[in-house]
Amino acid sequence: xxxxxxxxxxxxxxxxxxxxxxxxxxxxxxxxxxxxxxxxxxxxxxxxxxxxxxxxxxxxxxxxxxxxxxxxxxxxxxxxxxxxxxxxxxxxxxxxxxxxxxxxxxxxxxxxxxxxxxxxxxxxxxxxxxxxxxxxxxxxxxxxxxxxxxxxxxxxxxxxxxxxxxxxxxxxxxxxxxxxxxxxxxxxxxxxxxxxxxxxxxxxxxxxxxxxxxxxxxxxxxxxxxxxxxxxxxxxxxxxxxxxxxxxxxxxxxxxxxxxxxxxxxxxxxxxxxxxxxxxxxxxxxxxxxxxxxxxxxxxxxxxxxxxxxxxxxxxxxxxxxxxxxxxxxxxxxxxxxxxxxxxxxxxxxxxxxxxxxxxxxxxxxxxxxxxxxxxxxxxxxxxxxxxxxxxxxxxxxxxxxxxxxxxxxxxxxxxxxxxxxxxxxxxxxxxxxxxxxxxxxxxxxxxxxxxxxxxxxxxxxxxxxxxxxxxxxxxxxxxxxxxxxxxxxxxxxxxxxxxxxxxxxxxxxxx
Numbered sequence: 001x002x003x004x005x006x007x008x009x010x011x012x013x014x015x016x017x018x019x020x021x022x023x024x025x026x027x028x029x030x031x032x033x034x035x036x037x038x039x040x041x042x043x044x045x046x047x048x049x050x051x052x053x054x055x056x057x058x059x060x061x062x063x064x065x066x067x068x069x070x071x072x073x074x075x076x077x078x079x080x081x082x083x084x085x086x087x088x089x090x091x092x093x094x095x096x097x098x099x100x101x102x103x104x105x106x107x108x109x110x111x112x113x114x115x116x117x118x119x120x121x122x123x124x125x126x127x128x129x130x131x132x133x134x135x136x137x138x139x140x141x142x143x144x145x146x147x148x149x150x151x152x153x154x155x156x157x158x159x160x161x162x163x164x165x166x167x168x169x170x171x172x173x174x175x176x177x178x179x180x181x182x183x184x185x186x187x188x189x190x191x192x193x194x195x196x197x198x199x200x201x202x203x204x205x206x207x208x209x210x211x212x213x214x215x216x217x218x219x220x221x222x223x224x225x226x227x228x229x230x231x232x233x234x235x236x237x238x239x240x241x242x243x244x245x246x247x248x249x250x251x252x253x254x255x256x257x258x259x260x261x262x263x264x265x266x267x268x269x270x271x272x273x274x275x276x277x278x279x280x281x282x283x284x285x286x287x288x289x290x291x292x293x294x295x296x297x298x299x300x301x302x303x304x305x306x307x308x309x310x311x312x313x314x315x316x317x318x319x320x321x322x323x324x325x326x327x328x329x330x331x332x333x334x335x336x337x338x339x340x341x342x343x344x345x346x347x348x349x350x351x352x353x354x355x356x357x358x359x360x361x362x363x364x365x366x367x368x369x370x371x372x373x374x375x376x377x378x379x380x381x382x383x384x385x386x387x388x389x390x391x392x393x394x395x396x397x398x399x400x401x402x403x404x405x406x407x408x409x410x411x412x413x414x415x416x417x418x419x420x421x422x423x424x425x426x427x428x429x430x431x432x433x434x435x436x437x438x439x440x441x442x443x444x445x446x447x448x449x450x451x452x453x454x455x456x457x458x459x460x461x462x463x464x465x466x467x468x469x470x471x472x473x474x475x476x477x478x479x480x481x482x483x484x485x486x487x488x489x490x491x492x493x494x495x496x497x498x499x500x501x502x503x504x505x506x507x508x509x510x511x512x
Contacts, residue, residue, distance in 0.1 A: 019290035020093050021204070043505035044492035049073055051093035052086045053448070059103040059421045061439050068094075069102065071446040074491035078442060081170050084386070097265075097450050097455035099326060100243075100485060104439050105447035106139025106402055107428035110234075110298060110323065110371035112395070113139070113171075115487065117147025122376045122468050124166040129466040130400035133167045135449030135484045138509070139169060140432055143176035143200055144211040145375070151176040151211075152187055153194040160508055167506035170447070172432060174234060176211055177201035188225045195510025197432050198232040199500040203239050203273045216276045227292035231433065231511065232321075234296045237306075238265065238274035238347055258336040261389035262348050267302035270347055274309045276462040284319035291343040297322040297432065299373045303357035305310040311366055321368040321431060324358055327396045327474065330422075331355075337495070339387025344394045345373070359413045369427040371407060374399035382472055397473040398467060404482035405475060407453055417453070434509060446491040455483040464498045 041047050054068040058079075066083040069076055070092075080086070087092055090264025108131065114121040131139050141149035141159070150156050156173060163171060175196035181187040189198070199222055214222070226233055253260035274297060283290040297310060300322050313320050314332065320449040327345060332352035336343045343349060361367045375395025383392040398405070407420060421439075436444045457463060459478050470476060487495040494501045 002310065012015050042503040043501055044494065045499065046093075046095075046493035048093045049491065051095065053085060053095045053097060053102060053450075054086070054245065055097040055102040055450075056083050056099050057101045057417070058440060059101065059417050060113045061426075061441055064417060069440060069446075069448070071488075074446055075436075076440060076442055076444050076446050079440060089434065095346050097485075100450050101417060102440070103135075103417065103449050103451070104425040104437075105487065106135055106424040107138040107140075107400055107432070107434065107438060108136050108372050108374070108399065108424075109122035109140040109369070109428045109432050110142065110325075111139040111399060112142045112145050112376070114145045114376070116158055118145055120378055120468075121145065121510060124163050124171070125168075125504070126466060126468040127169040127374070127399060128166075128171065128504070129314045129500055132489070132500060133466050133484065133489050133498075134400040135171050135403045135451055135466070137447035137449065137487060137489045138172065138429075138437060140172040140197060140509075143196075144208045144501065145377075147210070147214055148177050148267070148292045149178075149211045150174070150193070150196070150209065151178055151181055153190040156191060156194050156196060158393060163508055164383050165245040166504050167508070168494050168500055168504045169506045170437075170509055171506060172197045172434060172509035174198055174200045177214055177218065177233065178212050179214060179218050179220040182221045185221075185225050188222065191453050192225070192229045192231065192511070195512075196231075197434070197511050198296075198507070199226060200236075201235040202236040203276075204236065204269070206236070213376060214494060216280065219277070220280055223284070223290050223293040223295070226294075227284075227290050228509075229238065230292045232294040232296045232431065234298055235273070235277060236364060237277060237297050238269040238301075239272040239276070241266070241268050241272055250412070255388040255390040256339040258333060258338060258340075258343065258389060261344060262333055262350070264405060265346055265348050265375050267304060267306060267350070270300070270302040272305040274306050278313040278318065278438065281313050281320045282288050282316065285317045291319075294319040296320070299328070299345075299347065299371070300358075300367065301328050301354070303354050304362055307357075307366065322366075323369050323371050324362065324367050325371060325373050325396070326398065326402060326409070328358055329355060329362070330405055330409045336484070340474075341382050341384060341387055341389055341392035342395070342472060344389055344392050345396045346394045359410075363413060363415065363419065367456045369431060370402075370423045370511055371428070372396075372398045372402050374470060376467065376472060379469055384472075396465055398475060401459070401473070401475050401480070402466055403449065403451065403484060404457075407482040408480045411453075411481070446488055448488040449484060450486040451482055452485045453482050456481050457483055
């Protein structure tokens with residue numbers, strides 16, 4: 001018996017230790033569980049990582065369906081047609097949005113967030129809060145109006161540091177092409193290797209001292225480097241043209257008259273720049289010396305000769321694309337009040353006839369995508385009291401309103417939900433080389449906006465606007481259609497009913 005006890009005792013000891021170990025482990029997990037849950041959920045207003053959303057109107061690459069989208073750990077893992085159907089699962093959370101539209105989150109590839117250096121103008125925090133409130137799930141930040149400008153790997157690092165824990169949506173970055181780095185390929189290659197999605201240049205003065213304009217020679221040098229990385233060059237396409245006629249027209253009106261400013265930047269400025277660019281883009285064709293490079297025309301305003309040059313270049317097989325902005329599609333020169341410098345931007349907002357032609361080009365596919373060119377500043381630089389269009393800072397503050405503005409004005413021209421999604425999600429993702437975004441499809445990030453196209457609202461002092469300086473936006477005071485209800489970024493519910501998630505958990509997007 002004694003021998004039996006001594007033989008069994010070690011086994012009993014091991015068995016008891018085994019039970020105690022797992023009991024303690026379970027106790028430890030139970031004690032930590034609320035903390036773990038809090039850590040996981042601070043990025044989201046929804047306490048689930050595996051859930052379904054269902055709606056009678058889901059915009060997919062195959063069209064609008066009534067069905068459900070399954071989301072797990074930030075990605076879309078299934079899309080099922082048939083309202084209320086959730087596959088074989090009966091345990092996950094189901095959010096029923098009824099008639100609300102479920103659409104890919106918007107991707108705004110032309111945004112000035114102004115950080116580091118000019119957070120008094122905007123900043124990552126307010127800018128990305130505004131984006132989330134407007135259904136924009138990804139923005140690509142421009143290399144200027146921040147200070148220093150993003151023209152080297154060192155200055156990109158400063159921007160990444162400034163963005164840490166301060167972005168509510170995903171953010172990519174453009175680098176800057178200026179004369180200094182255009183003539184030094186090692187600086188450009190360092191910047192591109194560090195992860196910028198492409199480069200941005202100005203063919204006229206930018207208004208920022210450390211971001212000087214480039215000539216077509218600098219642009220050619222930049223494209224030769226970009227061709228190796230197969231990334232785009234984003235160009236502010238205006239070249240200053242002085243003529244006696246325009247000087248005479250300018251002299252007839254004072255600086256508070258919008259037409260005075262309009263005459264200082266005629267369509268010929270855009271035409272001159274684009275004419276030079278399409279002289280270079282012929283080399284981007286398949287087999288050409290710049291194959292792999294791509295030229296993208298920023299914020300096209302002129303819908304006549306400038307657009308014709310772009311259409312002709314595309315027909316030849318040049319690697320070129322073009323965008324326009326909501327303010328060119330919403331406003332016309334005839335309606336801009338004298339002294340209201342909120343409407344000043346460059347290129348300028350042109351007449352109603354031009355606006356109509358821009359809409360036609362958008363709907364026919366000649367304009368590839370839309371972007372905001374969100375360009376805020378300080379109230380004192382906008383000169384609202386003086387109303388001097390010639391001295392005021394140029395730029396439209398608009399990031400939060402991309403979706404409702406485009407829809408409000410677009411539906412009058414026959415814009416469909418599918419076209420809206422293509423212009424603001426799929427095509428921007430493709431242009432910027434952003435993988436796994438831009439459509440509600442299996443394997444993509446669960447970047448989703450839920451909104452009601454039929455709901456109208458007044459943009460007034462009672463409407464929650466998250467931009468740093470709401471009063472500077474030319475859209476304030478407008479009645480719009482298309483209210484954003486909720487916004488998901490990588491499966492995290494980052495915005496709902498005027499509230500944001502407790503933590504800023506957006507992800508910086510860097511090119512590989």
